[in-house]
Amino acid sequence: MTGPSIGQPVARVDGVARVTGAARYSADHSAPGLVHAVLVTSAVSRASVAAPDVADARSQPGVVEVFTDFSGARLPWAAGQVNFFGQPVAIVVGTTLEAAEHAARLIDTGPAAGGSTPAVTDMNDPGLPTVVPPRSPDYRRGDPDSAIAAAPVRVDQRYRIARENHNPMEPPGVVAEWTGDRLTMYDKTQWVQGTARDVAAALGVPPENVRVISPFIGGAFGSAGLTWPHQILAAWTARQLRRPVKLVLTRKQMYSSIGYRPASDQRVILAAGRDGRITATAHEARTEDARYASYQDEITAVSRFLYRSPAMRSSHRLVPLDVAVPTYTRGPGFVTGTFALESAMDELAVELGIDPIELRLRNEPDANQDTGLPFSSRGLPTCLRRGAAEFGWAGRNPAPRSRREDGLLIGTGVASGAYNAGRRPASARARIDRAGNAVVSSATSDMGPGTATSMTQVAADALGLPMSRVQFMLGDSELPTAPMHAGSVTMASVGPAVLTACTMLRDALVRIAVTDPASPLYGVPVERVTVRDGRLSSSDDPKRSETYRQLLSRRGGDGLDTLRDWSPSDNQTRYDTHGYGAVFAEVAVDELVGTIRVRRMRAVYDVGAVVNPRLAHSQALSGMVYGIGMALLEGTIRDHRDGRIVNANLSNYLVPVNADIVDLDASFLGEADPVTGPLGVKGLAELVIVGVPAAVANAVYHATGRRARELPITLESQL
Amino acid sequence: MFPFTFVKARDERAALAAGRDGGRYIAGGTTLVDLMRETVERPGTVVDITALPYRQIELRGDVLRLGALATMADVAATGIVKQQFPVLAQALDRSASAQLRNMATIGGNLMQRPRCLYFRDVTAGCNRRDPGSGCSAVEGHNRTHAVLGTSPACVATHPSDLAVALVALDAIVLLRSTEGDRRVAVQKFFLAPGSTPDREHDLRPGELITGVEVPRTAATRTSGYLKVRDRESYEFALASAAIALEIRAGVIRSARIAVGGMGTVPWRLPAVEAALIGRRPGPELFDKAAALAADGARPLSENAFKITLVQRTVARQLATVAEGAA
Secondary structure (H helix, E strand, C coil): CCCCCCCCCCCCCCHHHHHHCCCCCHHHCCCCCCEEEEEEECCCCCEECCCCCCHHHHCCCCEEEEECCCCCCCCCCCCCEECCCCCEEEEEEECCHHHHHHHHHCCCCCHHHCCECCCCCCCCCCCCCCECCCCCCCEEECCHHHHHHHCCEEEEEEEEECCECCCCCCCCEEEEEEECCEEEEEECCCCHHHHHHHHHHHHCCCHHHEEEECCCCCCCCCCCCCCCHHHHHHHHHHHHHCCCEEEECCHHHHHHHCCCECCEEEEEEEEECCCCCEEEEEEEEEEEEECCCCCCCCCCHHHHHCCCCCEEEEEEEEEEECCCCCCCCCCCCHHHHHHHHHHHHHHHHHHHCCCHHHHHHHCCCCCCCCCCCCECCCCHHHHHHHHHHHHCCCCCCCCCCCCEECCEEEEEEEEEEEEECCCCCEEEEEEEECCCCEEEECCCCCCCCCHHHHHHHHHHHHHCCCHHHEEEECCECCCCCCCCCCCCCHHHHHHHHHHHHHHHHHHHHHHHHHCCCCCCCCCCCHHHEEEECCEEEECCCCCCEEEHHHHHHHHCCCEEEEEEEECCCCHHHHCECEEEEEEEEEEEEECCCCEEEEEEEEEEEECECCCCHHHHHHHHHHHHHHHHHHHHCCCCCEECCCCEECCCCCCCCCCCCHHHCCCEEEEECCCCCHHHCCCCECCCCCHHHHCHHHHHHHHHHHHHCCCCCEECCCCHHHC | CCCCEEEECCCHHHHHHHHHCCCEEECCCCCHHHHHHCCCCCCCEEEECCCCCCCCEEEECCEEEEECCCEHHHHHHCHHHHHHCHHHHHHHHCCCCHHHHHHCEHHHHHHCCCCCCCCCCCCCCCCCCCCCCCCCCCCCCCCCCCCECCECCECCCCCCCHHHHHHHCCCEEEEEECCEEEEEEHHHHECCCCCCCCCCECCCCCCEEEEEEEECCCCCCCEEEEEECCCCCCCCCCEEEEEEEEEECCEEEEEEEEEECCECCCEECHHHHHHHCCCCCCHHHHHHHHCCCCCCCCCCCCCCHHHHHHHHHHHHHHHHHHHHHC
16 A cells, blocks of 8 residues: 655655666667767867868778768858867767777867967957847846945945856767668757757758657756757768767767856846845846857846845846857856855845845845736745754854854855746656556656656556556657756646646546446446555445456456646746745865865755655755855866867866765755646756855855855965 | 787786886876876887786885885775874875775876876877977966976976875885886986976886885874865865974974975975974974975966965974874
């Protein structure tokens, strides 16, 4: 006998497969006659080139072909034009990976290859032209500049964040095989159907001819959301050669091939009365962008609604450069904007002499002042209060440098966080076989949050089956439609589709039973039938019951299935829906040698209902780890003399290691938000990084009295 | 990776013969394989020496003998090393990661090559990798680079923690080739770049490291290693200090101090040692002596902070070791 699984801390259904190596990732696949493709990338940032000299490479043993002309593949740049350091300019194909890699090394793509022209890769160069991002027009409400000028208390500061790369464990890999004019791709992607559509379009074949399979992902953080040139080129190469092709990016190539979080430079102005009430906010942002393609983070959005501010203006400028195009990176836009806003809030609290939590509570808005919509739910004040209690905030001496332990300066800091609770249309199929086992499917992905597990929970509860008898399938473009596995929308979109399909299937089975004279349930009103553990029973007379298996065996046939679509209601236009969090950090700064370590972190999140507290807790901790890296370690170092990335490896691009992560914990308010849909969830994965860097930076200020306005906060900045 | 011939040496004689013929020795492979994959290293022949009998970790009289093939993990975990030569055990424990320490050997550790961002990128100019191609770091990114022992040709930091401790303790490298044996002080084994940064060691063609000898003195037992770095583990030093002190009757009788993360080679600090000897330990003395720790430093655009950092690192570690000696 099992009860409902939603809300239970269920272990991952694929956990054993993932940790034992049984899970097969994209690059683990092979095919008869498979050859290995290696990208050769540009070692200059801008050039108009004839093809590089590949004669030596072509003559190497084991080399099948060397391509420099990608005609027939639609790429985001014009043929013969190098737009960034690291752009693919040739493909070497070998019978072994080693042969292809060796030959690839013999191709010179540097300045000696000719055609290079001066490039601009540094957004801080003076006088660069800028662009207003299409989705972030300049915004204004009230008269912010007059309000700022008139305010008795002001904070006006700049905040900078280094470029960051995603660095998932799994490198992107493709195995592409054509059968006639039909393509099958094993590929690392957060959106099998988006990749299938994009690859088909880039190669000029009908979308239904491309199938993309990606059941397991070894982390992505946004890097596998959009379709990248290496995916198109792998499929193109396989078509040119009429052979299956495997292409795996090297770790170094990942730094220029799958996007990054753009470097940013922000200015935030907060104006307030002595009572701590904000009278005006201004938020200006600049981010780097590519010239050949464009990406924008929604950096200033958070400042338009998080706190009450009668007057407000925001603006964002992109700086197009000779660099690869950025993309979504965990908490896109929000974590960047929130670092600036929540640092400025901490600075304002210091200016006013008001506790930073109290300052936030005094500026709690009644509605979203940007859109005018009421909040569907707004747990931020509760998160702040409960977090303060769990962290032990009470009695904190607000004076910087007021706490020393064992020769270390100890500081604590707090920051709020928020992220969109988005929903998208999705579909799911639910199928039950004669043995009473269910297979539920949707073309979503699982890059780490445990999608397969949480969807199995939703399906099992809706069908009245134990989880062990439900299998959830994902990661195949031929499955029912799902949105990109990104933006924290999966549980709130695919979840309701699964719920709907499984509920419909159960209802169909119940109707069959009550209308079948051979069933013990014949004639029982439908609403008086319950299903549990695969057994249908009359609620009035539990002795009248049978199992799905008995019912389906008697009926004959293969079983039953249903395909259902789910779309979010118009609530999206009537309510503002966001998830919220309050993050608390305690840092120790060793002032003598400059080291900063996070000793303790606590957070409380309002994410609506929690389907699986164990997975949610794990997600929250992963967001903290990521945010600690962003605050203290991460940064992509470019050499602007030629635009190369000099730390394109996991030795020199620092992320936290186990020894950096000491004591983290998170909890959830757990209250369902019915406006978001039948599961009442608001999304989690993006939100949980959002407030973390600001909480760390604010704690560093409290410890040392030095305000850290630039990420990562370096050791030398503390000397 | 460039094609190469792989030879597994059955014994020392076979290894030395292969080395004489130009083979590159490989043991744990934690440096060489990485660099071969990046095509920074392009050996024609790789000679696997792991079958050779160089694994001893033993104290004979007053000499600690570490075989070249003893792993970093095994040496760090050996009781006699932890108790009698704590600076060695600590330097090893704070190196790399547990996985690497299980593979990497003492001989290989001394042969590891710089972590300079440009040295490891074959599309960038680097005099050490490609003599005459220019140093990209001097006017490029050089936050982690050296401020001592640099030359216009090269500013790469020596990466080893172990070597810093060995230099402090006046250890000897034992070398063997078909021409015979040599003993070279670890301090002289590493060559500052000068105008020939591609010459990193006092090694003759085909010479193989068979082991290291570390003399035990009155100071080795009271020794320790402090490593300051960007993250808590699995990262090279921005500054480090290996210090051994002999304090008798409240007076410093001998001091052995070397620093890492600072020099193009492990950097001994005789001036700091001289400022300590014959004096009574205390914070003022330590600060005064440590102020000499960066004498002669030539900072680059991004690493001037190392001067302050090394002075503070030495001062703190002097206090720590002195406290243990008291």
